Amino acid sequence: MSVIQNIQKVYFIGIGGIGMSALARYFHSLGKLVSGYDKTSTVLTKSLEAAGIAIHYEENIELIPKDADVVVYTPAIPAAQAELVYYRQHQYQVVKRSDVLQWITESSFNVCIGGTHGKTTITTMTAHLLRDTGYGCNAFLGGISANYNTNFWSSEKNVCVVEADEYDRSFLKLVPDVAIVTAMDADHLDIYGTAAEVENAFVQFANRVKPGGCLISKYGLSRAADLHASVQYTYSLTDTRADVYAADIKVENGAYRFDVIHKEWALQDVVLQMGGLHNIENSIAAITVAKYLGIEDDKIKIAVANFKGVKRRFEYMLRDGVHTLIDDYAHHPEELKALISGVRSLFPAEKCTIVFQPHLYSRTKDLAAEFAQSLDMADEVILLPIYPARELPMEGVTSELILGKMQLASKMVLSKEEMVQQIKEKQPGLLVMCGAGDIDTLLQPVKAVLQNGNA
Template sequence: MSEQINNSKFSEAVTGTRAINKIYFIGIGGIGMSALARYFHSRKAEVKGYDRTITPLTRKLEESGIEIHYEEDVERIPKDVDVVVYTPAIPKDHTELVYYQQNGYTVVKRSDVLKWITQNSFNICVGGTHGKTTITTMVAHLLRDSGYGCNAFLGGISSNYQTNFWSNERNVVVVEADEYDRSFLKLVPDVAVITAMDPDHLDIYGTPEEVEKAFVQFANTVKPGGCLVARYGLKRAGEFKADKVVTYSLDDVRSDVYAENLNVVNGSYVYDVISADWRITNVVLHMGGLHNIENSIAAITVAKHLGIDDDKIKHAVESFKGVKRRFEYILKSQKHVLIDDYAHHPEELKALISGVRSIYPDEKCTVIFQPHLFSRTKDLSKEFAESLDMADEVIILPIYPARELPMEGVTSELILNDMKLPQKQILTKEAMQDWVRLYKPKLLVMCGAGDIDALIEPVKEILK
């Protein structure tokens, strides 16, 4: 492995002849796009971008010196750029995108840029329909905290470092491998992780079988001599062809790596991580949720594969503060607990509510959920209902459309009508805040991938 990132080589790989000195991002405020923007900005390129709305992410980008505008306007876009990058979430008829496409510019997707960045590096690529952001961030933190070193492209904001990107002179890249739009198939991992292959993004894949097929393809992009770390029990695992396959699970002794002797001590987890070849005792994780113990086992397995010392692994796990919006404690007092989470798939909701139950078994659990996408709600309404039924009380907000237009007959009512739980209702954002003001629940979980995060601070102030 080369220890230095060679910028001139990278630039040649990207454009053939020219260095990337000027780059424009359409949808710069997306979590993956903003990481790429930071990457180029850190390498002294001139970075500019467009996004639809001002967010904490775009504000931070602007504070770092990146110029952003918030209205589709061909007059305001830079005409002198080497590369234009767009996210698949941008509509095909977006005026700025169309202008660049029709006027001979180099226009590429975010996944193409990740491919360019990683084609000359040692890559740890974390994929899966859920858990990938937490594991990517854990792995990157393990490598950074232990002194191993890595460049990180994260799908969330690391609470340890308050960023979704960092660079390092070591030519190692830790990257979240996104299955949306089959983006992850452009990566070439030395180490890959697969957490789950559940049905999702059926607007892209069509059927659950096609989702699984794509993950098998991803598994089989691992370089010769590389390692695949896969959750035990994945469908079609028999089709994985990596030279080394290591399975992990929370507590299934049939897997290669698992946890034993799990205890909850002062709201944190303490456990041993067991393998046929090694054992790490008394691992401490301060992040809530049993699924996050399992996530830590995947990250520890990667670290062991890289030869990182056990004591350094234990220190890194114990110092891990989590990821913004991944089982994030917003309030934690005797009077109120408010947890914010990005869960937007039935399996994620199930893991989230189970995790809350493991720490607060005797408290009434109230969940406020914002469905994300009409297509996902339509495809998985029964599964959403089943997961939400695990709570004691549920409020569902209207569907957040993201990139989609409304679908006839598809509303939050689809989920509500399939639920068996008696205490359930649909409320607008405003009515939900009035409800919180009136009832002030002791244990409140807010979750979803839309704009529900904008309601966290107002709800926190109401509870305080």
């Protein structure tokens, strides 16, 4: 913490990012002077401003603090960004978000959750379990907790629950006492180059667990034999070969009731209010952490039942008896597969319409066939144009690339405006909107046309 103690003024370039905003809140909670830049105003930046953090939206070195002790930037910011260039040229201390997380976690007990999908939900569940049961933790989340409406909270307990981001190899700066690895699927190939390199990075992350620490990993990972820790558990939804798994799963009033089984213990009649079978599996990983930390069974069960989920993770936006509108952050083929399977488990008799916005040209190019295969699990699919994020267009890479590989009969690529009009006309009973871009800005217009019917 000595590095943090010596910092008084922090400037964030890309302060509106989900991980960056959590760090901004952290420094603000310590009484440091925090300010930042982002290119657009969002719900996240507005909430930071409401907390008293100054933000500007113009790339302008006249607006930046010249007395910043530390400048934190996100890898999503281009190297030529004017403010970043200025700070580097003038020898300021310029660091990545991952460097700050390293400073914070160097002297704390850390639960670090990594994986190409599921990590945000498991991180939020784990942090909620520790908070709700009274165990206590500092939380750095990659999503907004629906229980607390924030992606960060502090605690006097010197325990940190951290989402370990594999992008840009950031997670290799963390030193976990407890680590979770959810998946090692190919992603961020713009950074890693090959699927094998992605797996290598996760093996390195898992093997960073401190001596005497605990590793919890999804059963069946391709590199399981290369993962080493003093204490190890595997988890699965229902595979009894795993160390921890669910049994006797029932659907009751839109919630799941199930038992969590380990060879040395069992947690019976756990109730999870969050939709999606994959979220039962996610809860098993979080429960395993709580059991490892010695938290009492009754407290764990109450905390799980109290868990309201993560915004944009199987989040119900509308349930009026006629329409069900679900919002989800799924942006990888495996996440889409889990999402659609989860929807099917809760609404087996309903026609399932998916609106999907692909995220990144590189991911679309690398995984078009896998996206098509996952989307084919729906009854009807509307694809929006690709959300570019940090990338420039790639020749021949459009949403039609996915469309052309799909077997499903009812499929189309529409603009945002055309999609809203289509929903207004068709009035689907079960609609799922998913993606990591700006598709969430369309939720309110879609919700409005569903509520108003054809009027």
